[in-house]
Amino acid sequence: MTQQHQLSFDGAVSDPQGDYGDLPIKIIRHYLNTEQQQVLTAQINSFGHLFSRPSIKVFNQYHQIPRSQAWFGERGCDYMFSSLLIRAQPMPSYVVKLRDKLDRDFGVKYNGVLVNRYADGNQNVGWHSDNEAEIIKESPIASISLGASRDFLIRHNQTKKITKIELFSGDLLLMYSPMQQHWQHSLPKRAKVTTPRINLTFRQLIEHFHQ
Numbered sequence: 708m709t710q711q712h713q714l715s716f717d718g719a720v721s722d723p724q725g726d727y728g729d730l731p732i733k734i735i736r737h738y739l740n741t742e743q744q745q746v747l748t749a750q751i752n753s754f755g756h757l758f759s760r761p762s763i764k765v766f767n768q769y770h771q772i773p774r775s776q777a778w779f780g781e782r783g784c785d786y787m788f789s790s791l792l793i794r795a796q797p798m799p800s801y802v803v804k805l806r807d808k809l810d811r812d813f814g815v816k817y818n819g820v821l822v823n824r825y826a827d828g829n830q831n832v833g834w835h836s837d838n839e840a841e842i843i844k845e846s847p848i849a850s851i852s853l854g855a856s857r858d859f860l861i862r863h864n865q866t867k868k869i870t871k872i873e874l875f876s877g878d879l880l881l882m883y884s885p886m887q888q889h890w891q892h893s894l895p896k897r898a899k900v901t902t903p904r905i906n907l908t909f910r911q912l913i914e915h916f917h918q
């Protein structure tokens with residue numbers, strides 16, 4: 708059964724700092740204030756024992772992912788990552804507060820969040836789309852940045868045109884359909900970055916997809 712998300716996208720990009728053309732995204736700078744960023748960062752760091760760097764198969768060889776990650780979600784919202792089933796851990800309290808704020812502000816109730824931690828600019832994520840089968844079709848993805856500023860790249864699948872956006876601590880990036888169908892994104896290595904960054908991508912999952 709296909710479930711539909713509750714938010715419609717009107718095509719407008721309201722960020723005054725950038726022209727993202729026809730990209731189905733919206734960026735809200737300073738969505739979280741400094742205090743909110745600090746408490747969230749401290750709490751996520753206190754859950755360090757839940758973070759791991761799983762090995763995934765690329766071209767027949769296993770490689771540890773170049774960042775650490777943890778998956779938080781409601782009961783029944785487990786997540787398949789490169790053929791590894793990751794059981795949902797309960798969301799920390801400030802992550803719940805942020806999830807509820809996104810619901811109030813955008814009318815989307817997220818039930819899962821992938822948290823990536825990049826120790827420094829040598830850690831990254833390669834080109835991919837957030838198109839896992841358990842994500843509700845056409846639901847928007849909300850991405851929050853904390854810590855070091857990093858370049859975020861978006862590449863069109865056909866034209867290969869790349870758009871670079873710098874994401875700063877506290878920024879919210881909303882990715883709407885058909886972002887995951889027509890574009891890929893990545894967070895490239897940046898040697899000059901020496902401090903950590905945390906990213907939370909909130910997703911709407913089909914409950915009990917992995918039974």
Ligand SMILES: O=C(O)CCC(=O)C(=O)O
Binds near residue numbers: 832859893894908
């Ligand atoms: O760290 C980021 O901003 C990107 C994270 C990402 O691409 C993902 O979680 O799918």
